[in-house]
Amino acid sequence: MKFDTPATTNPIDQLKVIGKPTDRVDGPLKTTGTAPYAYERHDVAPDAAYGYVVGAGIAKGRIASMDLAAARAAPGVLAIVTARNAGKLGKGDFNTAKLLGGPEIDHYHQAVALVVANTFEQARAAAQLLRIEYTRSQGRFDLAAEKDAAQMPKPNEFSGPPETKAGDFAGAYAAAPVQLDATYTTPDESHAMMEPHASVAAWKGDKLTVWTSNQMIAWGVGDVAKTLGIPKANVRLVSPFIGGGFGGKLFVRADAMLAALGARAARRPVKVALQRPLMMNNTTHRPATIQRIRIGAASDGKITAIAHEGWSGDLPGGQAETAVNQTRLLYAGANRLTATRLAVLDLPEGNAMRAPGEAPGMMALEIAMDEMAEKLGLDPVEFRVRNDTQVDPEKPERPYSQRKLIECMRTGAERFEWSKRNARPGQQREGRWLVGMGVAAAFRNNLLTKSAARVHLDNRGVVTVETDMTDIGTGTYTIIAQTAAETMGVPLQKVLVRLGDSAFPVSAGSGGQWGANNSTSGVYAACMKLREAVVKKLGIAPGDAEFSEGMVRAGDRVVPLAEAAGTNGLAAEDGIEYGDLDKKYQQSTFGAHFVEVGVDAATGEIRVRRMLAVCAAGRILNPKSARSQVIGAMTMGVGAALMEDLALDKRHGFFVNHDLAAYEVPVHADIPHQDVIFLDETDPISSPMKAKGVGELGMCGVAAAVANAVYNATGIRVREYPVTLDKLL
Numbered sequence: 225m226k227f228d229t230p231a232t233t234n235p236i237d238q239l240k241v242i243g244k245p246t247d248r249v250d251g252p253l254k255t256t257g258t259a260p261y262a263y264e265r266h267d268v269a270p271d272a273a274y275g276y277v278v279g280a281g282i283a284k285g286r287i288a289s290m291d292l293a294a295a296r297a298a299p300g301v302l303a304i305v306t307a308r309n310a311g312k313l314g315k316g317d318f319n320t321a322k323l324l325g326g327p328e329i330d331h332y333h334q335a336v337a338l339v340v341a342n343t344f345e346q347a348r349a350a351a352q353l354l355r356i357e358y359t360r361s362q363g364r365f366d367l368a369a370e371k372d373a374a375q376m377p378k379p380n381e382f383s384g385p386p387e388t389k390a391g392d393f394a395g396a397y398a399a400a401p402v403q404l405d406a407t408y409t410t411p412d413e414s415h416a417m418m419e420p421h422a423s424v425a426a427w428k429g430d431k432l433t434v435w436t437s438n439q440m441i442a443w444g445v446g447d448v449a450k451t452l453g454i455p456k457a458n459v460r461l462v463s464p465f466i467g468g469g470f471g472g473k474l475f476v477r478a479d480a481m482l483a484a485l486g487a488r489a490a491r492r493p494v495k496v497a498l499q500r501p502l503m504m505n506n507t508t509h510r511p512a513t514i515q516r517i518r519i520g521a522a523s524d525g526k527i528t529a530i531a532h533e534g535w536s537g538d539l540p541g542g543q544a545e546t547a548v549n550q551t552r553l554l555y556a557g558a559n560r561l562t563a564t565r566l567a568v569l570d571l572p573e574g575n576a577m578r579a580p581g582e583a584p585g586m587m588a589l590e591i592a593m594d595e596m597a598e599k600l601g602l603d604p605v606e607f608r609v610r611n612d613t614q615v616d617p618e619k620p621e622r623p624y625s626q627r628k629l630i631e632c633m634r635t636g637a638e639r640f641e642w643s644k645r646n647a648r649p650g651q652q653r654e655g656r657w658l659v660g661m662g663v664a665a666a667f668r669n670n671l672l673t674k675s676a677a678r679v680h681l682d683n684r685g686v687v688t689v690e691t692d693m694t695d696i697g698t699g700t701y702t703i704i705a706q707t708a709a710e711t712m713g714v715p716l717q718k719v720l721v722r723l724g725d726s727a728f729p730v731s732a733g734s735g736g737q738w739g740a741n742n743s744t745s746g747v748y749a750a751c752m753k754l755r756e757a758v759v760k761k762l763g764i765a766p767g768d769a770e771f772s773e774g775m776v777r778a779g780d781r782v783v784p785l786a787e788a789a790g791t792n793g794l795a796a797e798d799g800i801e802y803g804d805l806d807k808k809y810q811q812s813t814f815g816a817h818f819v820e821v822g823v824d825a826a827t828g829e830i831r832v833r834r835m836l837a838v839c840a841a842g843r844i845l846n847p848k849s850a851r852s853q854v855i856g857a858m859t860m861g862v863g864a865a866l867m868e869d870l871a872l873d874k875r876h877g878f879f880v881n882h883d884l885a886a887y888e889v890p891v892h893a894d895i896p897h898q899d900v901i902f903l904d905e906t907d908p909i910s911s912p913m914k915a916k917g918v919g920e921l922g923m924c925g926v927a928a929a930v931a932n933a934v935y936n937a938t939g940i941r942v943r944e945y946p947v948t949l950d951k952l953l
């Protein structure tokens with residue numbers, strides 16, 4: 225199904241199933257522990273051996289020697305895979321450093337060996353017996369030190385151009401009566417998902433199956449095939465349940481690749497989970513940024529000049545954190561400049577983490593907006609409202625498909641009782657607590673990408689949906705079931721959803737908050753084709769048929785779907801493909817975050833007291849799972865504001881706090897009250913579903929709202945995240 229004109233009325237608009245706060249269809253499996261995660265697939269490989277990954281002990285240099293003898297002789301050891309004995313390996317499209325390093329070492333904890341043994345304990349014990357000598361070379365680990373050598377990055381599919389300009393920024397900024405020039409920093413961060421990267425690999429002849437934990441099945445198949453040098457047709461990836469991804473599982477990592485190599489070497493299925501202390505340095509992370517923002521405004525509060533420059537680092541050949549991109553779009557102003565620069569760093573690989581670009585970019589921009597509002601003597605809500613734009617400010621001929629930022633701000637201000645905030649910081653005291661409120665806009669783009677599905681109707685009237693789409697904890701199973709139920713006119717209980725298998729049609733996958741809108745649109749397309757098959761079989765003129773309550777009705781005829789399906793059932797496969805509507809219209813999601821904090825006047829301890837998010841993100845397919853997404857995202861935003869920080873050892877080039885004991889994230893008890901409001905919105909430009917994403921929107925801006933609340937409470941402006949108590953004393 226080609227989607228290239230705005231959506232008109234369609235079966236989804238019935239809203240009998242879609243738009244309802246439905247419980248997760250996979251909830252019982254999750255809560256009873258019967259949803260099998262990759263490492264638990266004893267059923268598919270009862271004879272699996274265990275692999276233990278050995279990570280490099282240096283950040284940059286070479287392996288001088290590797291003595292495997294003692295490990296080989298250890299009890300239960302079946303094979304040891306290293307770059308020397310693994311045969312020729314290619315490199316996938318989505319990783320910068322090799323997933324199996326040696327003799328060159330690109331980053332700390334890069335995998336250099338997999339020890340395979342009969343039991344996990346034997347593999348782990350033998351791994352300690354490897355004798356590896358390294359020759360270290362000088363690495364570059366400090367972004368601030370490398371900043372001036374940073375270069376313009378090569379654009380990729382998601383990054384946009386490295387630089388944009390409109391009007392005359394320098395002239396307008398110099399002439400502006402009110403100016404801000406401030407620099408903000410965000411630290412390296414880790415996805416820190418609950419389920420580690422884990423895989424079970426099994427070969428049958430030259431065919432490989434990997435049960436794994438992965439957000440983007442088709443990308444993974446491609447990268448496994450490329451790395452191993454085998455045809456894609458010989459690779460199957462299966463990932464039906466995923467315990468969190470956050471971008472860390474967009475790409476296959478060392479667990480999958482080494483499990484495949486280990487299984488080949490040991491001639492047995494092999495299981496590999498990345499041990500937690502390896503993950504922060506072995507896999508990808510959100511790279512640190514330095515961001516300079518300049519804003520010039522007239523005394524009426526209208527922005528006349530805005531510039532955002534961002535610096536980040538990555539391995540040679542790597543990519544930039546595009547932290548300036550939202551500044552191209554979010555606020556009006558005729559004179560503009562944005563630029564992204566990339567430094568070479570020999571740190572673990574930087575890559576996407578929840579809302580890459582916008583998440584750290586909004587952390588800086590939305591503090592800058594707060595600072596600027598104060599300079600102008602304007603309420604920060606009012607300042608943002610005054611600088612709203614309904615068109616892409618760099619390309620004014622492109623309108624937004626929907627943009628309800630002002631409504632989000634106003635609704636939130638009212639519901640949060642923003643009017644009670646004292647504009648003068650450090651004024652409100654409750655016992656030992658200094659109390660403050662902060663606000664920030666939320667912004668994240670809505671990305672369109674094709675997505676396909678296969679549907680089958682059987683003689684019990686059950687609709688089965690198959691697509692390689694993933695559910696990373698987001699609720700995909702449920703919204704896909706709702707989509708099929710709505711389109712086919714059957715109750716939710718009559719839909720079976722099967723996900724995360726490369727044997728199924730290729731979907732959008734889970735990333736960039738594009739999963740919900742695109743994957744359900746693909747399922748909708750397949751279901752519409754199935755409806756065609758049904759009416760054709762019954763000899764009904766298309767357009768005359770109505771699908772509801774498990775029946776097809778046309779005139780006086782009422783046929784149960786089960787009967788229409790016949791003994792062999794009916795099947796259809798289709799997908800959604802997009803024309804250029806997203807070139808004509810800017811498609812983004814909007815929101816407003818409100819936060820109240822208390823700061824201990826003596827110790828500087830910061831406590832979030834309540835939070836509210838108001839989101840405008842197209843049709844909300846399931847207000848319950850969408851709310852959970854936003855609540856989770858707000859929580860992650862609090863982590864970014866107050867806690868998360870991969871502590872970098874700048875001498876040796878590694879993240880020191882590489883486990884969940886030392887890498888802190890918020891827990892429930894850290895945030896006593898969170899609420900979410902969705903504005904009633906549909907976006908006919910986004911898809912036939914008229915939906916968008918919320919999973920990343922819910923995070924963008926949160927950290928700045930927290931930092932702004934801390935400022936309002938204390939009068940101390942922290943521009944270096946995380947906002948920890950030492951910075952307030």
Ligand code: MOS
Pocket residue numbers: 439469470471472474576577578579580734735736737
């Ligand atoms: Mo997201 S960082 O694109 O999984």
